[in-house]
Structures are given as structure tokens and as C-alpha cells.
Amino acid sequence: MIYKGHIIWVDDEVHHLKPHIMFLESKGYKVSSVTNGIDADSLNKKNRYDLVLLDQNMPGLDGIETLKKIKSHRESIPVVMITKSEDEWLMDEAISQQIQQFLIKPVSPNQVYIACKQILEKNRIIQDKTSADYLQDFQKINQDIDFISSPDAWWNLYLKLVKWQIKFEEHADLSLQNILADQIKTCNQLFTRYIEENYEHLINDKTQSLFSPAIFEKYAKPILEKKNKVCIIIIDCMRCDQFLSIYSHLESLFNMDISYHLSLLPSATPYSRNAIFSGLYPDELIKRYPKQRDLFSNSSQGLNKYENELLIDQLSRLKMEDKKVHYHKIWALEEGKRFSKKINNFLDKDVLALVVNFVDMLAHDSSKMEVLKEIIPDDIGYRHTVKSWVKNSWFNDVLKQLSESNFEVIITSDHGSVKVNREVMVSADKDASSGVRYKYGRNLNTRSKNVIKIDEPQKYRLPAFGPQFNYLIAKNDSYFLYPNDAHKYKNKLLDSFQHGGVSMEEMLVPVIKMKGFK
CATH class of the missing domain: 3.40.50.2300 (Response regulator)
Structure with a gap:
């Protein structure tokens, strides 16, 4: 016995x-x-x-x-x-x-x-049941994966895999976690192939509303048309697994419904977040706002400096120019605390737009600071850090106040991130952009197959700045290095969280609609 x-x-x-x-x-x-x-x-x-x-x-x-x-x-x-x-x-x-x-x-x-x-015996029983259920699901996923043919189906698959990740944190042995990690890797390879073969068609299909530019019109506009108030929160670089790790906490404050959108390529803030606020694709954006062309062509750090203006212009195009708007970007702890203390000053607005940079800063700084690499060595550590921040920071105070207000809340991200561990050598001139998972410039080249090379940017709704202008987009878990300084940056970037490329983690982004119990 x-x-x-x-x-x-x-x-x-x-x-x-x-x-x-x-x-x-x-x-x-x-x-x-x-x-x-x-x-x-x-x-x-x-x-x-x-x-x-x-x-x-x-x-x-x-x-x-x-x-x-x-x-x-x-x-x-x-x-x-x-x-x-x-x-x-x-x-x-x-x-x-x-x-x-x-x-x-x-x-x-x-x-x-x-x-x-x-x-x-609770933990053992749950672990045994979880393991048995996953092994059954494992078989079904492997049977179905080759027949997935739509973004919706990819989202449903990815959501299922992420839910297993969350469950396995407490109720699975290491061997099953490794099996799941391998399955996610396989699914990512197939997702990348799907995007490579279908992205051009999807992004040029005017009947769909899958991508970043459609978020405001699809989710916020119907709320405003009913004469209700809306708060849209964009947590820069927050992934689906991180959203799900805080889902039960959000449920204690709001009634909720989860959907998704596809981040643009490159899956990076200058493209996807500008698209959310403007309602425009990158090629449309630079035509409507010539000053954005200058920022892009100079690889400026201020590529998202006009988000407030972009949002107001989008509202005008949607025939909602009468709506009162407040836009607030929060990039530091003290700024977040100040905002949470004065949020009552903005509750008379029709549209409250918040950009929160904590998760993005965490991803970027993890490649620069050894102590952060120890705190977030993997996806689990990253999730726990984000979850702790949401529950214990000024942001939780803001959520509580919104749950007690008349605002309906839409919370999403512009893109996610992925842990990189496979270097790809690229050649470029001195004016090429400095991205780790994407680059743009003149005559960019690589011999690697782990890259999508875009030689005709217009087909991808991307701007081109002169002849021979092209883009390189990293696939799966690869990242870019230049041969002359590869050793210097490899040690710095290996196993860090980056964005800009093609992966489920970067492109399949949750959109959570929330309303308080009031």
C-alpha cells in the first residue's frame, strides 16, 4: 500500500x-x-x-x-x-x-x-489528471496542426497551449513541461510557415479586421456609439501567457471577454502601436503624416511621439470628433503613482487612452542587466514578474478605480516577445536600423533560412525609403548579428526576450474587454 x-x-x-x-x-x-x-x-x-x-x-x-x-x-x-x-x-x-x-x-x-x-492528495490527483488530459490533448494537437488554415484557428491553438503552460507551473512534472515546450516550438515553426505564405494576402484583404489598425474601430467604436465611456490600455510588449497569468485577478474586478488581434510585421512598437492609435497601416501612416517618414528614415527614437494626435485624428475619421480624449503614457514608477492619484480628474472623458511601458522595459533591460536575467531566466520567471507587478503596483490601483467607474475597459498590447537563442548573420550598410529581430535599410542580406526577406515592402503595407530598400524579419527564435561584432553582442543577446519577428508569442495578442460590476 x-x-x-x-x-x-x-x-x-x-x-x-x-x-x-x-x-x-x-x-x-x-x-x-x-x-x-x-x-x-x-x-x-x-x-x-x-x-x-x-x-x-x-x-x-x-x-x-x-x-x-x-x-x-x-x-x-x-x-x-x-x-x-x-x-x-x-x-x-x-x-x-x-x-x-x-x-x-x-x-x-x-x-x-x-x-x-x-x-x-489534492496536488497528486490534480497533477495526474492534468498530465493525462495534456497527453490526450497532445495527440489531438499533433493530429490537427497540419490542417490549421486561418488566424482564428491559430489563436485557438495558441490559447490552448498557453493555458497548459499556466497549469503546468504547479501541476506537472519536468518531463511534461519539456514535451509542451517542444510542442510549442513545433507549432511556432508551422505558424511561421503559415504567416510567410499568407501574410501578404491577409494584410491586403480589406474584408478582415484582424490586425492592429482595426482595434479601435472594432472594439472601442461600438462602446462610444452607445454613448458609453471607454478606456483603452496598451501594455507594451505583453504576451498572451502574461495576460492569462493575471486573468483570475482581473476577474475579481471585472466581467471579461477575451479575443485577439494580429500584430503587424515587424511586430514592434513603431509599427503596431502607431497602427492602433492611428487606425492606419504603416504605408498609409507616412503618406498621411510626412513627419513620420522623417522619423522612420532617420531611425529616430521618437517614432511613437504623436500617438495622442493620431488617436484624435482617427476619432475624427470615425465621425467622433466630439469625443473628449485624454492620452497618458506611463514609462516610470513615479509617473504611474502620480497618474493613479489623479485619475479622478479624467473620469469625465469619453476616451481614456493609457500606454504602459513596464513589460517592454523589463524585456529590454533583461538583455542589459545580469540581475534581471536571473529574475526572469525563462517564460515562467517573466510571467511571475509581470503578475507580481500587476497585483502590487500603482497599476492595480488604476484597475480598481476603473472597475468602480462608468468606463468600459479594453486592455491589449501592441505585440509580444520571444526568447531568442539562434543567431543569424546579416550584412547591411551603416544606415540600417538597429533592431534585434527586424531590420530595414538598403540592400540588407543574409544566407539564413530563418529570415523573411521583404524586397517589395509595399506588398506588406510597409514604407520604402528609396531604391533597393528592404526588410529582414526574424523567424522562430532567431536574432540578428553583424559578423564584425558578433561575439560582443551574442553574449549580450543570447536568451534575452526580443520582439519584431514572427512567432505566436509576438503576433497573437489578446484583446480583453472588461466592465466593472457596478
Whole structure:
């Protein structure tokens, strides 16, 4: 019989509980028993029990006093209180001491067994079930993957894979996590092939609303047409798995619905975020705003400096120029704190647009600071860091205030990021852009097959700045290096999180529609 844990049962009438104890032992538990709290406290200091079953009414120390002594020695030990008392004050006191369950006598052996099983075997049962379910899903995904032929189908597949990632953080062994990682890698290769073969058609199909330029018209416009207020929050560089890691937290504040959009190529802020605010593709943007051409052609750092103007112009084209707008970009902790304190000043607006740069800064700085590489060495570390920030920063205060307001909230990103580990050598002139996962300039070249080379930018709705102008877009987990300084930058960029290329993580971006319970 498999050993399932050691239980200590503390009850002054434990001799009446022999059938219960024998039943637990028949199920694989070792059960020790004592008749008073003093002995229970003494034994707890000498032995490592997995669970305490505790009565309230005992001579000497009562159950609550015993519970406090046991917890003072080992706070994490789980406790089930089993007592005749139905007093609510006792229930409240026991719950405040973080007991796992409260059972009222008389109890059957099976009731006690179920309580013990739920506490001591829960993780194993969930892990076994999770593993079995994933292995079944693994087979189905492998059968279906070759027949995926639409962005919607790719989104549904990716969402399923990300949900498994979240589940596996707590309830899977390392071997299954490795299997899932390999499956995601395979899916990414096929997704990249799909994008390479279909992107030109998709982006030129005027009947679709999949890409970044359609977000405001598709999601915000219907809210404004109903005379409601809308807040659109763009968390720069936030990935689907990071959104899902905070989903349950957001659910505590809002009713929610999740959808998606496709980031433009390159999957980078100057293209995708400008497209969200302007409602225009990059080739349209530079025609309408010649100053953007100058910024692009000079590889300027201020490529997103006109987002407020772009949003107001888009509203005008949508015949909503009467809407009151406030745009706010938050790039630092103190600025976020200031905004959260004065958000009430903007609740009279029809459109509140927020850009939050924390996740993007985290990705960029992880390639520069060794301490950040240790904090976010992988996808799990990255998710945990983002989740902790959302729940404990000024941003959570903003979410709470929005949930209590009249605003409907749309939260999304311009693109995601991917961890890179395969270098690709490229040749370029001195005026080429400096991107790690995408480059543009004159006569860019590479021999690698891990690159999409765009020699006719207009077919991809991208601007061209002169003859022989082209783009290189990294595929899968590759990144660009120049041969003359490859060694210097390889050590810096290897295993860092980057964006601009083709991958599910970068291009399949959640759009979450939220409304408070008010």
C-alpha cells in the first residue's frame, strides 16, 4: 500500500474514534492519536506530521489554544477542526487561524477520509489528471496542426497551449513541461510557415479586421456609439501567457471577454502601436503624416511621439470628433503613482487612452542587466514578474478605480516577445536600423533560412525609403548579428526576450474587454 502521509488526531474522546482511525489506516495513512493539547504540542515539536485533526472541547488546552501553539511551531501545517460545537465565534476564530476545514460531529469515517484526501492528495490527483488530459490533448494537437488554415484557428491553438503552460507551473512534472515546450516550438515553426505564405494576402484583404489598425474601430467604436465611456490600455510588449497569468485577478474586478488581434510585421512598437492609435497601416501612416517618414528614415527614437494626435485624428475619421480624449503614457514608477492619484480628474472623458511601458522595459533591460536575467531566466520567471507587478503596483490601483467607474475597459498590447537563442548573420550598410529581430535599410542580406526577406515592402503595407530598400524579419527564435561584432553582442543577446519577428508569442495578442460590476 502506498504511504500517503502522517496524521495526528487530537481529541479527548479519541478512543471512540477507533473505526475512523482504522479506516484512514486502510487508505494508506499513518495515524497517531493524543487526548490533549499539551501532548499534541509536544509531539508536534518532535515529529513532522502532514495533517492535524483537532477537537475543540478538551481539558487543559482547548482546540483553539492548541491550534495556536501548533501553528507557532510550524505555521504551514494543515489543520482540520472536528468538533461538536456549532458556535459561529469558534468557526470565525478557527478560520482566522487558517484551518483547512471545519467539520461538525458526528462525522462518518468517509467524511474524515474525504477531508484528509482533499488536503494530502489534492496536488497528486490534480497533477495526474492534468498530465493525462495534456497527453490526450497532445495527440489531438499533433493530429490537427497540419490542417490549421486561418488566424482564428491559430489563436485557438495558441490559447490552448498557453493555458497548459499556466497549469503546468504547479501541476506537472519536468518531463511534461519539456514535451509542451517542444510542442510549442513545433507549432511556432508551422505558424511561421503559415504567416510567410499568407501574410501578404491577409494584410491586403480589406474584408478582415484582424490586425492592429482595426482595434479601435472594432472594439472601442461600438462602446462610444452607445454613448458609453471607454478606456483603452496598451501594455507594451505583453504576451498572451502574461495576460492569462493575471486573468483570475482581473476577474475579481471585472466581467471579461477575451479575443485577439494580429500584430503587424515587424511586430514592434513603431509599427503596431502607431497602427492602433492611428487606425492606419504603416504605408498609409507616412503618406498621411510626412513627419513620420522623417522619423522612420532617420531611425529616430521618437517614432511613437504623436500617438495622442493620431488617436484624435482617427476619432475624427470615425465621425467622433466630439469625443473628449485624454492620452497618458506611463514609462516610470513615479509617473504611474502620480497618474493613479489623479485619475479622478479624467473620469469625465469619453476616451481614456493609457500606454504602459513596464513589460517592454523589463524585456529590454533583461538583455542589459545580469540581475534581471536571473529574475526572469525563462517564460515562467517573466510571467511571475509581470503578475507580481500587476497585483502590487500603482497599476492595480488604476484597475480598481476603473472597475468602480462608468468606463468600459479594453486592455491589449501592441505585440509580444520571444526568447531568442539562434543567431543569424546579416550584412547591411551603416544606415540600417538597429533592431534585434527586424531590420530595414538598403540592400540588407543574409544566407539564413530563418529570415523573411521583404524586397517589395509595399506588398506588406510597409514604407520604402528609396531604391533597393528592404526588410529582414526574424523567424522562430532567431536574432540578428553583424559578423564584425558578433561575439560582443551574442553574449549580450543570447536568451534575452526580443520582439519584431514572427512567432505566436509576438503576433497573437489578446484583446480583453472588461466592465466593472457596478
